[in-house]
Amino acid sequence: MSTPKEQPEAAGKRPRAAQKPAASVNMDELRELIGLLRDNGLAELELENEGFRVRLRRESDRAESSHASAPHHDPAPAQTPAPAPAPAASGPAHPGTQASTAAAQDQDLHIIQSPIVGTFYRSPSPTADAFVKIGSNVEPDTVVCIIEAMKLMNEIQAEMSGEVVKIYVENGQPVEYGQPLFGLQS
Amino acid sequence: MAFNPRKFKKILIANRGEIACRIIWTCKEMGIKTVAVHSDVDRDSLHVRFADEAACIGPAPSAQSYLNIPAIISTAEIFNVDAIHPGYGFLAESAYFAEICEACNIKFIGPSANVIRLMGDKIEARRAMHEAGLPIVPGSPGEVTSEEEALGLAREIGYPIIVKASAGGGGRGMRIVRSEGELGKALDTASTEAAAAFNDGSVYIEKYIEQPRHIEIQVLADEFGECIHLGERECSIQRRHQKLMEEAPSTVLTPEQRKTMGDAAVAACKKLGYSSAGTCEFLLDKHGAFYFMEMNTRIQVEHPVTEMVTLADIVRNQIRIAEGEPLNYNQDDLLIVGHAIECRINAENPETFAPSPGTITAFNLPGGPGVRVDTFVYSGYQVTPFYDSLIAKLIVHARTRELAIARMKRALDVMVVEGIKTTIPLHQKIMDDPRFRAGDIGTDFMEYFLARNGKKAVSA
Numbered sequence: 001m002s003t004p005k006e007q008p009e010a011a012g013k014r015p016r017a018a019q020k021p022a023a024s025v026n027m028d029e030l031r032e033l034i035g036l037l038r039d040n041g042l043a044e045l046e047l048e049n050e051g052f053r054v055r056l057r058r059e060s061d062r063a064e065s066s067h068a069s070a071p072h073h074d075p076a077p078a079q080t081p082a083p084a085p086a087p088a089a090s091g092p093a094h095p096g097t098q099a100s101t102a103a104a105q106d107q108d109l110h111i112i113q114s115p116i117v118g119t120f121y122r123s124p125s126p127t128a129d130a131f132v133k134i135g136s137n138v139e140p141d142t143v144v145c146i147i148e149a150m151k152l153m154n155e156i157q158a159e160m161s162g163e164v165v166k167i168y169v170e171n172g173q174p175v176e177y178g179q180p181l182f183g184l185q186s
Numbered sequence: 187m188a189f190n191p192r193k194f195k196k197i198l199i200a201n202r203g204e205i206a207c208r209i210i211w212t213c214k215e216m217g218i219k220t221v222a223v224h225s226d227v228d229r230d231s232l233h234v235r236f237a238d239e240a241a242c243i244g245p246a247p248s249a250q251s252y253l254n255i256p257a258i259i260s261t262a263e264i265f266n267v268d269a270i271h272p273g274y275g276f277l278a279e280s281a282y283f284a285e286i287c288e289a290c291n292i293k294f295i296g297p298s299a300n301v302i303r304l305m306g307d308k309i310e311a312r313r314a315m316h317e318a319g320l321p322i323v324p325g326s327p328g329e330v331t332s333e334e335e336a337l338g339l340a341r342e343i344g345y346p347i348i349v350k351a352s353a354g355g356g357g358r359g360m361r362i363v364r365s366e367g368e369l370g371k372a373l374d375t376a377s378t379e380a381a382a383a384f385n386d387g388s389v390y391i392e393k394y395i396e397q398p399r400h401i402e403i404q405v406l407a408d409e410f411g412e413c414i415h416l417g418e419r420e421c422s423i424q425r426r427h428q429k430l431m432e433e434a435p436s437t438v439l440t441p442e443q444r445k446t447m448g449d450a451a452v453a454a455c456k457k458l459g460y461s462s463a464g465t466c467e468f469l470l471d472k473h474g475a476f477y478f479m480e481m482n483t484r485i486q487v488e489h490p491v492t493e494m495v496t497l498a499d500i501v502r503n504q505i506r507i508a509e510g511e512p513l514n515y516n517q518d519d520l521l522i523v524g525h526a527i528e529c530r531i532n533a534e535n536p537e538t539f540a541p542s543p544g545t546i547t548a549f550n551l552p553g554g555p556g557v558r559v560d561t562f563v564y565s566g567y568q569v570t571p572f573y574d575s576l577i578a579k580l581i582v583h584a585r586t587r588e589l590a591i592a593r594m595k596r597a598l599d600v601m602v603v604e605g606i607k608t609t610i611p612l613h614q615k616i617m618d619d620p621r622f623r624a625g626d627i628g629t630d631f632m633e634y635f636l637a638r639n640g641k642k643a644v645s646a
Contacts, residue, residue, distance in 0.1 A: 091234075091235055091240075092222060092234060092235065092236070092237045092238055092239050092240040093238065093239040093240070094239075094240050094241065094242075095241055095264070116244075116256075116257060116260070117241050117242070117243045117244075117257045117260050117261050117264070118260050118264070119264060148260075149256050149257065149259075149260035150256050150259050150260050150263070150290075152256075174241075174264040174265075176241040176242040176243065176261075177226065177241075177242045177243050177244045177245070177251075177257070178226050178242055178245075179242075
């Protein structure tokens with residue numbers, strides 16, 4: 001399943017006062033949203049309401065991924081890293097900060113790192129299936145993703161074998177050299 | 187105000203170290219966002235910390251990171267920058283890189299690729315600048331085959347001359363000739379020596395420059411053909427062609443000479459169609475004659491001494507020129523106030539000059555009146571062995587040279603860098619040297635200095 005770009009509603013940009021002042025989402029509404037996500041073949045959906053935000057993500061076969069978060073826990077937007085986020089003290093916006101932090105907790109996994117700086121794509125074209133998904137078994141020569149650098153599509157091979165259990169970056173996200181992409185269990 | 191289509195919002199700095207920080211400081215003052223690129227071992231460098239955005243572009247070896255053009259352009263595209271500042275070294279004088287930036291619609295902050303290419307070929311550069319009116323060291327066009335030919339040429343050039351081996355190096359096959367009577371014998375011995383040393387007896391002759399000084403002229407040129415100079419820098423204190431210390435103004439240049447050299451450099455740059463900041467390097471002999479050596483088409487390490495005495499921000503000018511702005515002052519506005527000295531603080535053993543990487547365990551920056559430090563390190567920083575050894579530049583400015591020397595001495599005294607060896611003790615000794623204090627320096631200074639002080643030169 002391909003992962004289209006973020007929804008037009010891509011929260012965060014919207015002025016907060018523009019929404020009706022409902023303070024929370026009930027379970028029925030949540031189910032409705034999940035249905036919307038599934039029925040329309042969407043991979044991700046994000047909705048913000050006054051003081052509340054929900055983000056749903058479907059990783060094909062993965063049961064993972066529906067987490068609600070407070071408005072200010074903004075995951076780095078895919079295209080433009082924010083000018084001054086504050087990941088521990090006052091460092092600059094690094095494309096890889098989040099993934100590196102996530103991967104650091106997975107010390108038992110083999111990590112496939114990005115060999116170049118560029119834009120990460122999970123599938124060979126926007127309409128094609130992803131190269132690998134959670135549960136895929138890969139060999140060293142299996143192509144796991146594409147990283148676009150200077151308009152060139154570079155196919156990245158796993159260079160190790162195992163089962164894909166973690167995917168640290170999202171489709172279309174910029175990645176830097178050495179950034180964790182996938183976690184494998186051998 | 188005219189509409190300017192090239193106002194920069196964001197600049198990528200394709201460099202590391204103190205110069206990357208230096209560029210960030212000016213960008214901050216101009217309200218321009220910065221993107222740092224870095225190798226994986228430079229993650230903790232200050233240029234990464236103080237840029238607005240940063241990306242790791244490769245492993246430690248420069249070829250895979252700071253010289254990795256696809257990675258740098260890719261980062262520029264991801265972060266959507268308007269321009270790239272190349273700093274010095276790495277890709278700063280790569281015509282190829284400048285062309286790629288242009289092809290990708292990213293402004294390269296520097297002169298055009300054609301000018302970079304021309305000045306990059308040192309022989310072609312001398313020919314072009316000679317045509318553009320700059321004097322070059324006169325000599326034979328090629329090998330000298332007979333004594334008659336040599337005598338004729340030497341008469342034209344004027345004594346003293348030097349006979350050099352075509353295949354030469356290391357002083358072998360070299361003879362200085364002060365009068366016509368010595369020439370025949372010198373040709374023979376130089377040729378024999380060259381044949382023995384290099385298996386090639388061919389020799390050529392050149393004007394011998396007595397007690398040469400390395401004097402360079404800083405120029406600024408916009409894209410509309412306007413060009414000015416910012417006076418000279420004296421860079422004679424070098425070891426193996428590596429500058430150790432620089433000052434401005436020079437102790438020997440009279441205002442008339444400054445004008446002559448400056449005007450010549452400006453005229454040549456105008457003929458060349460030069461734009462951006464640049465530096466013409468000259469040899470100045472003891473009689474006041476000067477000869478063009480080469481042109482650096484980039485910002486230079488020692489640019490701060492010029493900034494101190496002229497109050498110009500050279501990086502800011504580079505950016506404004508690249509934005510398509512005209513120079514907003516002319517030659518008559520040039521002001522040279524006081525005297526500035528820069529000491530390059532390298533992570534090196536001050537006696538053997540061997541690199542000294544390691545972790546900086548304590549770091550104290552000097553401050554107070556007239557002191558500037560350009561650096562990217564701090565206490566706890568690990569100096570890696572992968573790049574050049576420059577960790578900081580200590581610059582002072584005072585009303586006179588004597589006061590500047592006193593100021594530099596007290597600044598060096600309180601500049602503490604522990605955990606690694608640095609060239610601080612060497613600079614302290616140079617500040618006390620009688621020849622240096624008298625301003626009696628030339629490119630042979632370090633040879634004299636190390637011979638005079640021997641091994642004990644810098645026992646700190």
